[in-house]
Amino acid sequence: MEQTIKVKTAHHAYAVKIIPNGLSQLGIYLSKIWSKRQIAIITDENVAPIYAEQVRQQLGSAGFTAQLLVIPAGERSKSWQQLIKLIDQLAAWHFTRSDGILAVGGGVIGDLAGLAASIYLRGISIVQVPTSLLAQVDSSVGGKTAIDLTAGKNLVGTFYQPDLVLIDPTVLQTLPERLVIEGYGEVIKCAALVGSNFWQLTSKIHSVADIYKFSSELIAASVAFKAKVVTEDETETHQRQLLNLGHTLGHAVERAAAGRLFHGEAVAIGLYQICRLFEKAKLTVSPTTEQVAQRLQAVGLPLTDEALATPAFYAALTHDKKIHDGRLTLIYLEKIGQPNFYPWSLKKVIIWLKRELPTIN
Numbered sequence: 001m002e003q004t005i006k007v008k009t010a011h012h013a014y015a016v017k018i019i020p021n022g023l024s025q026l027g028i029y030l031s032k033i034w035s036k037r038q039i040a041i042i043t044d045e046n047v048a049p050i051y052a053e054q055v056r057q058q059l060g061s062a063g064f065t066a067q068l069l070v071i072p073a074g075e076r077s078k079s080w081q082q083l084i085k086l087i088d089q090l091a092a093w094h095f096t097r098s099d100g101i102l103a104v105g106g107g108v109i110g111d112l113a114g115l116a117a118s119i120y121l122r123g124i125s126i127v128q129v130p131t132s133l134l135a136q137v138d139s140s141v142g143g144k145t146a147i148d149l150t151a152g153k154n155l156v157g158t159f160y161q162p163d164l165v166l167i168d169p170t171v172l173q174t175l176p177e178r179l180v181i182e183g184y185g186e187v188i189k190c191a192a193l194v195g196s197n198f199w200q201l202t203s204k205i206h207s208v209a210d211i212y213k214f215s216s217e218l219i220a221a222s223v224a225f226k227a228k229v230v231t232e233d234e235t236e237t238h239q240r241q242l243l244n245l246g247h248t249l250g251h252a253v254e255r256a257a258a259g260r261l262f263h264g265e266a267v268a269i270g271l272y273q274i275c276r277l278f279e280k281a282k283l284t285v286s287p288t289t290e291q292v293a294q295r296l297q298a299v300g301l302p303l304t305d306e307a308l309a310t311p312a313f314y315a316a317l318t319h320d321k322k323i324h325d326g327r328l329t330l331i332y333l334e335k336i337g338q339p340n341f342y343p344w345s346l347k348k349v350i351i352w353l354k355r356e357l358p359t360i361n
């Protein structure tokens with residue numbers, strides 16, 4: 001059954017459509033929003049062999065002219081090098097402002113292609129077709145685009161909304177198990193922010209098979225919440241910072257682990273650790289940390305890692321985008337479904353973390 005969730009920002013409104021087997025109707029859905037044009041399919045080397053031909057056929061049969069660019073898979077592609085390659089290729093194809101980009105892949109492709117779309121010719125249209133669980137529940141919606149710098153994650157980027165997000169949950173069948181689980185890390189983050197029925201839904205998840213069984217519900221609940229938050233605060237001046245729950249420690253441990261952890265795994269660690277520390281400080285009520293830990297461990301998500309509290313971890317932490325005037329806003333849970341903000345001097349946060357975080361090596 002098709003579900004549609006709307007995102008409406010000051011300058012842009014679009015639909016997020018969750019459609020089982022939606023990939024086989026992609027041409028029809030694109031024809032509804034775009035006139036005939038050149039479309040650059042941006043994808044990666046794992047997704048391309050499975051889906052590129054089908055996507056190309058869909059575009060062709062709907063009367064679009066399809067071009068294909070395959071990027072190396074993985075976080076390392078969120079780089080200046082790949083961004084330049086992509087933009088040079090658009091220019092070589094003579095893309096104009098009336099052409100468009102189709103991002104077909106996980107969060108890496110979505111973030112990179114989104115950034116390219118936002119700056120090439122000062123902005124051309126983009127549609128997101130997320131193929132990983134993480135991209136379907138989180139990264140394809142809301143318009144954050146980014147590449148990484150050596151200093152930290154997502155340090156160069158824009159807010160740039162797509163014209164459509166088309167989610168086909170059946171493509172998750174080809175996603176490796178570890179990646180299904182990491183995407184679920186962002187689902188737990190979202191469910192912990194929302195509480196109520198969404199948190200209850202996650203009590204049914206004990207395995208990857210359960211994630212598949214409830215995938216449409218998990219995607220719809222995550223997207224509905226994110227769409228509401230982004231509609232209210234597109235550029236993260238206040239409320240949208242809540243979506244960063246688990247990310248202050250998460251991004252830092254992901255960076256310090258240098259590719260060993262996937263983003264959703266790092267978020268799981270960041271979420272658990274921030275709950276643990278705030279519960280110790282009596283700002284989070286017991287047993288919130290235990291509840292979060294149970295949900296994460298039910299599918300084998302990690303709670304800690306040897307990269308936590310290393311010098312590289314603290315170096316990355318100082319680049320958190322929620323730092324203003326020397327104060328870092330930490331996002332925490334008073335309890336499940338009740339998040340809050342804790343702005344604190346960055347220096348004091350680091351002293352506190354150095355005292356409280358375990359080092360594992």
Ligand SMILES: NC(=O)c1ccc[n+]([C@@H]2O[C@H](COP(=O)([O-])OP(=O)(O)OC[C@H]3O[C@@H](n4cnc5c(N)ncnc54)[C@H](O)[C@@H]3O)[C@@H](O)[C@H]2O)c1
Nearest residue numbers: 046073074106107108131132134138139144171174175263
């Ligand atoms: N923009 C945002 O709001 C936002 C939100 C969350 C995360 N992110 C970013 O997203 C990135 C992580 O995304 P990700 O976890 O999707 O990583 P990813 O894009 O690297 O995809 C993970 C792996 O899965 C493969 N893959 C994707 N779909 C597949 C499919 N259907 N079948 C087989 N293989 C498939 C990819 O080739 C890749 O190897 C991080 O860079 C993170 O910072 C952005």
Ligand SMILES: O=C(O)C(=O)C[C@@H](O)[C@H](O)[C@H](O)COP(=O)(O)O
Nearest residue numbers: 138142144153154240243244247321
């Ligand atoms: O959409 C948002 O806002 C989020 O914070 C969602 C996060 O899950 C995502 O990882 C995002 O890319 C983090 O952004 P950053 O601004 O902390 O780099």
Ligand SMILES: [Zn+2]
Nearest residue numbers: 186247263267
């Ligand atoms: Zn995230």
